[in-house]
Amino acid sequence: MICILDLGTSKISSILVKDEDTNPEVLAFSSIETSGIKTGAIINIGLISEDISKSINELENKSGEKIKDIVVSFSGEQISSIGSTGSAIIRQKEVTARDVQSALNMSSTLKVPNDKTLLFVTPNEYNIDGQPGIAEPIGMNGVRLEARTHLIYCSQNMKENISKCVEELNDLRIQKFYFNQLGAAQSVLTQDQRDLGVCLLDIGAGTTDLTIYKGGSIRFSKVFPYAGDFITETIATSLKITSIQAEEIKKKYGCATLDSDSEDTLRIKGTNGNKEIEISRKALSEVIEKSLTRIISHCANCVEDNGMLNYMPTGYVLTGGTANLEGVQKLGEDVTKTNFEIGLPKVDIPHKSEHLKKPQFSPIIGMIKFCALEKKKQFTFNQSRGIIGRMLEWFRSEFGT
């Protein structure tokens, strides 16, 4: 059984799944609105720990199971990434799991700043004695192994604040912390898109997460501190209404591309309940179009500035709550001038998750399969070291031979 908790800016979601490695089935799901997170970072520990408690209690009540271990999936402005390399001398002519581990360790220890903590290392490819492009080096002969990796890390404080809310204040145990874009990619991208090259955008409430996949692995990732909340705030200030009203009309009537024929007028209650305010639907669309264009252009500029355009021939896939906005695909195509798709959770989704096929749940749904794959990788890695290999490694590390 696995329990995943997604800490988002607008909501805390959790899911309990059985048989996650073989035939996953959702036992319970919960999603609770929250206001203790801003641009992915916890700003109110008391509130977040209460919301986590509510969410986990809901899972326990629905499933009748007691939950102790959880995987935490999150995003945030404080998440950064970098490409790195690390090398190792191949000790016994043939590459072993231990050599791979040494090269990966070296790539991460060299590059992660002191106040940061590593969240994930993904090998992009290996190079043995100058021969690049090796995907699976174990068992190959050579003298020197080099690993090219992509490292994702976050601030130490961010991780400690999450631990405080989950472990200290809720008496739960965190098994793993993962960047939630890894889950989103797992549920919305096809293997072809990841192999050929694609840019995945998750535009949530507080953060826009951008990740580029090529050759099956992550090549680039970046988190921006503006998303759906930025659109809502722009509506509120431009149309002189409250943020709550702006959020409501954005979701109900919002459209990302201006429909020139639309002359509709929306009537909403005034702030003190008296006079109704009239808002033209056109004006609303205009504001949405402008603010969303800024977000998407920012992403497109980031891709270009980092020389990543050639890495993504299949274009963009958009997920996260803002992908629900009417007309967003057309706007995305107009701004990026390339293929721009909407990504719903569709790949390897568990049984009994039909009601969760919404872009805002892509990360939590994909995280189930992602965790199962990571567990399998770890198992295969341990197996590949074999019992004798592991004994030898132990002997060497104990006695330094």
Ligand SMILES: Nc1ncnc2c1ncn2[C@@H]1O[C@H](COP(=O)(O)OP(=O)(O)OP(=O)(O)O)[C@@H](O)[C@H]1O
């Ligand atoms: N139908 C809709 N039209 C427009 N926007 C929508 C719609 N439904 C949801 N949203 C927006 O999606 C955002 C929430 O998305 P999501 O649930 O993916 O964010 P989150 O995971 O809570 O936050 P983050 O990942 O940014 O920390 C909100 O800004 C909300 O207004």
Ligand SMILES: [Mg+2]
């Ligand atoms: Mg999110």
